[in-house]
Amino acid sequence: STVGIIFQQFNLIPSLDVAANIAFQARLIGTPEPQELSRLAHALGLEPQLRKYPEQLSGGQQQRVAIARALAARPKLILADEPTGNLDEATADGVMEQFLALVAETGAALLMVTHSPRLAARLGRRAHLSQGRLA
Template sequence: MSLQIRDLGKRYGDTVVFSQVSLDVAPGEFVAIVGESGVGKSTLLNCMAGLDSWDEGSVLLNGADLGTLSDDQRALLRRRHVGFVFQAFHVLPHLDVAQNVALPLLLLDQPDDARVQALLDAVGLAGLGKRLPQQLSGGQLQRVAIARALVHRPSLLLADEPTGNLDPGTAAKVMDALIAQTREHGASLVLVTHSQAAAARADRVLHLGSEGITG
């Protein structure tokens, strides 16, 4: 899936979060976005998914202008074509691991237990499908979040600091799983990160700052 952002600007009242942001992500490309805390990296990622609004510019996913779509239309586009890995995991505590991962397929009315199990194996969670989230480590929870974001085979994966709370060894394993799964299915990957190690694995690194985005 191609992603095109043109002259994007976001404000909270009189405070400018970012302005004049333009970038393109090609199908299958892995782009990392880095920058100081507070420059709006996570907000930019939310705009890419249509989870947040913006004040100027445009966001196009495969030619569809998100700014012209209703909330329901954006949600349907995300459900079918976009995966999102949140920094805080956002797994549902009352569902076990397999049920959390299966959720996007259930929302599409496409249950597939075999696909869920295969993805759990692929991200290093084999045999843990019946465990509840509170029985897992931080690294395991992040892999649950990655598996859930990928199970419906999205064309675009957006990841917000997926290794931010992890030790270096676990972070490397999480990145291995993330990259392997997106490469296998030809998905585009946009990663927001403070980690130089994670950014170094991208095809391209962009810097978001007060002057916009460069790289």
């Protein structure tokens, strides 16, 4: 029973390549599964970037690495803080489509914060906060 976290700012480790960044959380909790890491890299289109470092990636690629890292340990719960907040609309749509498909595959619960009504509309259940209150 783990929690996967996706930050708005990616929070990738600059001295680790993409493959090591993806495996980082899973290694910390002792569950790195090479086939799962390969599956995530393939599903998110990251295979050509596995030996690159974060500064060599676009924003969309960095966010895909952050998503793969959060999912690599097969969490039961995923917390996502504005997971596409730093991306342009077209890139955000593509990343979000891949992300939601992977979440559905795993059966994990997703708690996502977003300021985008367009992205929120893609989720099944929503809660709206206004002026610090549940509306």
